[in-house]
Amino acid sequence: MGKWSSMAIKNRLSLNQMTVANLTLPQAVDSCARHGVLNIGLWRHRIEEVGTFAAAQLIKDSGINVSSVCRGGMFPDPSANGREARINDNFRAIDQAAALEADSLVLVVGADPSVPLPDARQMVVDGLARIVPYAQTAGVRLALEPLHPMYAGDRSVLNTIDHALALATPYDPTALGIILDTFHIWWDPALEAAIARCTTRVAGFHVCDWLVPLPDVLMGRGLMGEGVIEIPRIRQMVDDTGYEGPIEVEIFNQSLWNMPSDEVMQKVIASFAAYV
């Protein structure tokens, strides 16, 4: 414990709303304020319950920084109409991120079991070409998040940092960055070199731990320190890129969701101090 000063924790820690999935946006913001957390990662379904402009006002009044909005992307779809609907949904997500003055809009690129993998990956290339210019006009930084390869069949056909870099290369780093999440990237045998190549593309750093054995493909994520990921080693790699922004704690875990949220906040702050 105590590697971080309490001021450093306050400056860097961001609560991703999915860690306290049962809280509404106003409840999550209130929880951050009471626990001294200065950054929050918001999810769109919770923004939309409140309404974007009410949410933006509430955030502004709170003085809390929106480190990210989750999420755009989801480009692959077997039909052209379906793909067009996804593009329009991305435009809406960009508008929301702009209203909330979020540091970035996270892109989970999507996957569709009925679309062959190479085709799906091309749909991501094509989708980015549609939305990046719109985001630049809106002043929103997009950020590609590679997801763990176990999600390649149904959530994201973007599964490595190097693939994210290849997708991002045509665009300015201020327009299209990359989100690094310990859960998704820790296994990569060339991790250090891949993170180093991200340089100014790093748009966010998410932390949680990999439990052994993995309890569930989606819901089995652990608090930092509960699993096998050497988070400080990865944080050092991210620090070395020059990234100094918020570090989001994003944990999909049913037992956390069943806990009183104040207890979750205490656990998040303590495990961040000790294991990040």
Place this chain on the structure above:
Amino acid sequence: MGKWSSMAIKNRLSLNQMTVANLTLPQAVDSCARHGVLNIGLWRHRIEEVGTFAAAQLIKDSGINVSSVCRGGMFPDPSANGREARINDNFRAIDQAAALEADSLVLVVGADPSVPLPDARQMVVDGLARIVPYAQTAGVRLALEPLHPMYAGDRSVLNTIDHALALATPYDPTALGIILDTFHIWWDPALEAAIARCTTRVAGFHVCDWLVPLPDVLMGRGLMGEGVIEIPRIRQMVDDTGYEGPIEVEIFNQSLWNMPSDEVMQKVIASFAAYV
């Protein structure tokens, strides 16, 4: 159906014993003989029930080829004594593969939650240096099998083809090959180039499918055609390396294990004919 002639199926199809996990080795061999399957992948716990030399005699009498023995490897261990025990177990596995005249001994390199990932990967390098010379003397080809990254915490710290190639480079391809398994490699964004780099290192090709959603991290594998992997596309890449050996059907799936084995054999042969 019918992409393969029945003769071609007989020549290439290998039944990995884990697909009919409830059968003893004599039962699995009998099942192959009755269904016209000419190759089998054996597991050591089933070999050891019979005794290595009795198993070798039984295999010889059957005329069936042993495409692989599963498995050696499992190098990482926090203690030096533990690691030495693993090396000795590999020597025993090599002796068994030699007695059975197997095409290769599959190496699943292992992982240990108490050993940091970079250290575990070094233990694999060190372990290979110990066992490859022994295997060469015994006339056994070793074969590294990269496992899906979701197993990096508890089963294998070798998770990509490129990493397998880096580990194998110091050794002759006839001494240390690589097993390509569709379930473990299909997600790789640079798959085609990685397989092409394997050239003469390809020591085996395993097929099964990735179900969506994934029912279970270990037991959720599907029959070919039941999931999202484009197996013929990957088979073409493997064919292009010049590999002409057995193609093993290895499926960990509890519902298959609950089925009468003759029914499983029929399903394996039919899905191989239609979807490989």
